[in-house]
Structure formats: C-alpha cells, structure tokens
Amino acid sequence: MDQALGAADTPTVYFNVQRYDPEVDAKPRYDRFAVPYEPGMTVLQGLLWILDHVDGSLALRYSCREAACGSCAMLVNGWYRLACKTQVKDLRSKEITVQPLPHYPVIKDLVVDMSGFFAKYRAVQPYLVGGDGQRAVEPASGPGAPAPEEVAPGREFRQSPADRAAFEDATICILCGACTSSCPSFWTNPDYLGPAALLKGYRFAADTRDCLAERVPLLSGEDGIYRCHTIFNCTAACPKEIPITEALQSLKRMASRRLLGGGGGGGRQAAR
Amino acid sequence: MWAWLFHRISGLALVFYLFLHLMVLSSATAGPAAFDRAMEELHSPLFLALDLLLLLAVLYHGLNGIRVVLFDLGLGVRRQAALFWMVMVLTALVLLAAVAVTWPFLFGGGRAG
Numbered sequence A: 001m002d003q004a005l006g007a008a009d010t011p012t013v014y015f016n017v018q019r020y021d022p023e024v025d026a027k028p029r030y031d032r033f034a035v036p037y038e039p040g041m042t043v044l045q046g047l048l049w050i051l052d053h054v055d056g057s058l059a060l061r062y063s064c065r066e067a068a069c070g071s072c073a074m075l076v077n078g079w080y081r082l083a084c085k086t087q088v089k090d091l092r093s094k095e096i097t098v099q100p101l102p103h104y105p106v107i108k109d110l111v112v113d114m115s116g117f118f119a120k121y122r123a124v125q126p127y128l129v130g131g132d133g134q135r136a137v138e139p140a141s142g143p144g145a146p147a148p149e150e151v152a153p154g155r156e157f158r159q160s161p162a163d164r165a166a167f168e169d170a171t172i173c174i175l176c177g178a179c180t181s182s183c184p185s186f187w188t189n190p191d192y193l194g195p196a197a198l199l200k201g202y203r204f205a206a207d208t209r210d211c212l213a214e215r216v217p218l219l220s221g222e223d224g225i226y227r228c229h230t231i232f233n234c235t236a237a238c239p240k241e242i243p244i245t246e247a248l249q250s251l252k253r254m255a256s257r258r259l260l261g262g263g264g265g266g267g268r269q270a271a272r
Numbered sequence B: 001m002w003a004w005l006f007h008r009i010s011g012l013a014l015v016f017y018l019f020l021h022l023m024v025l026s027s028a029t030a031g032p033a034a035f036d037r038a039m040e041e042l043h044s045p046l047f048l049a050l051d052l053l054l055l056l057a058v059l060y061h062g063l064n065g066i067r068v069v070l071f072d073l074g075l076g077v078r079r080q081a082a083l084f085w086m087v088m089v090l091t092a093l094v095l096l097a098a099v100a101v102t103w104p105f106l107f108g109g110g111r112a113g
Helices: A043-053 A115-123 A161-165 A178-182 A184-188 A194-205 A212-219 A233-237 A244-260 A264-271 B002-027 B032-042 B045-072 B077-107
Strands: A012-019 A029-036 A073-076 A079-082 A095-099 A106-108
Touching: A012 A043, A029 A043, A043 A095, A079 A178, A115 A194, A178 A194, A178 A233, A184 A194, A194 A212, A194 A244, A212 A244, A233 A244, A244 B045, A244 B077, B002 B032, B002 B045, B002 B077, B045 B077
Parallel strands: A012 A095
Antiparallel strands: A012 A029, A073 A079, A073 A095
C-alpha cells in the first residue's frame, strides 16, 4: 500500500473493480480502491495507479492509451467505454464501477476471452475477396473511376474518392468488442456474427473493389445479418461513434437485393 | 433497446390477446342467452379498461412497426431516438383520446354501446 501519493488536499475517487478468477473464485466480487485524482485523469490511468500502488494482481488489457488499439473496452459505471478515452471528470461521480465487457467469458478480472469474437471477424473474411478474374467485376463509379473494360485481373484496382467515402465510417472500427457485447441478438444467440464482424463485412461489401457475389453469402447466412433487429445498442455503445446499425441496414438491403435477384451487378450502388 | 423490448412485449401480449379473444368469442356462440351474457360482461368497466390496455399494445406495436419498416427502407436510421419519441407521443395522444371517450363508461355509471 502506497497511499502516500494521495496527499491530504488531493481529491480522492473510488474505484469499485469487479474481481473474478474463474479458476479460484466461486463468483465475482468487488474491490474498492481509493485513488488520488489528478486533473485529466482517465479511468485507465486510475486502474494503472491501482496496479502500481495497491494491487499488482489486477488483470486488465490495454496498449495504446489513445483509443486506437481497442484493448481496454470495459463497462465503466454501467456503460461500454474505452478506459483510456474516458475522463474520470466526465463520469461526474466519485464512485467509479469498473466491470469487464459482459457476455464474453471472463478470463480474469477485466480481461475477457475474445477468441469467439475474433473467430467471427475471420469468418467474414476481412479482406478483399474475389480472385480468378472475378474480382472487381462490378464497375466502379464516380469521377476518376476506371471504365469497366479497363478492370481486369492482375491490374490495379483504382477507387474514386467518392467510392471510398461511402464506407469511411466503417473503416474506423478498432475491434474493441463493445458493440457485440451490447447486442441482445448476440446475448440470445452466441453464434450470431454480431455487429463488429458484420460492420467489417459491410466495409468490404461497400468497397467497389470487392466481389459482392462472394461477399454476401459470408454475411447473410443463418447467423448473419438478418439476426440484426435494429435495437441500436451497438450504435449507442460504440466508443468511436460509428453508425453501426445504419451500416448493417445497408448490408441487409444489399443482401436482400441479391437474394431477390433485382440488384444484378448494381446492388452496391443501389443500396447506398 | 427500450423500443425493441417494448415491441417484443407488446407483440407477445397481442398474441396472447388473440387467443383470449377467440375464447371469449366462442363462449358467445352457445345461443342467444350466452351471447347476451357475454355482451353484458364485455360492457363492464373492467373489460373497457382491458380494452384500453389492448389499444396501448396495438398503438405502440403498430407505430413502432412503421418505425422499424422505415429503418429497413434505409430511412431515418440516424434519427431513431427522435422517431422512438414520436411513436411514444403519438401512442400517448391517441390513448388519451380513447380514455376521454371511455371515461363516462368507466367511472360515470354510463352504459357503453
């Protein structure tokens, strides 16, 4: 215990941290830590202070400390947040409750098992698909886009700024897992791909260089896009403020257009 | 999430009501006397109050259904919260009007129908 850092005139905040080691504990418990507050302090800084000065056995994930790596998503005062991006001041409370992201198995304390999450991420093939002459058979549009006859295998696939801008929002996902953790469709069906994987699917489905005919079946199966019931929890939970539900709705229209055969090659354009 | 949760709950309530409705209706088919007795009961303040609850479920489920259909058409997805409150306000307004119409029969001793 090194509480000396918290001088008498330093304001104190209290972290109530959920502790749970499934191999040892029967059920989770909460440990309460008095943490000296400093202006500009984030929840992650508070947790690291606890780690350094009070309890080195506290388990948490973090890396970049600047909301770019997506490691430190957790429930802070009952809401999905990145610990590194959350100012203690903005919580407007001296009592801070920190829990791991719900609906993922807890490994220890604030660390959850994301292997299922990343298995779904891989399942949507998060890269451009369509080779063997199939790739980019759908003509790009907008100023600067290549004419359809110019697009051939083994050649550069150019993309206009306008076509890139169409899915800009979906590219800033950092895979923190908050959205999928917040999704009631995922709560009731753990096999559901979930908003994060489907958003990544949309990022490529909306990309003019990707092959929709190969992309859509990856996303529209039994556990795919149609399990989204526009609950909007994902959009509310996203620390990067990505309009996820909107992207998923676009994806649904792309998929149903293909299913109904009305879209032909132009499904991507028409669904926008 | 509340919009979705209320939608599910009102949907289940409406399914439950459908079967209740069929049961009550079939109880009124046993003859003229049974019909009159059923009508008498259905005009009681208790059943009128239940009718208002039914109206609440129908209004919310229907209006929110339109909201969800709009999302499927790609309309108003970014304004979902405002649309939810519109659904709530419309539901409340129509329900209040229905309560105003029903009031004398609920508490005034008047006879409906």
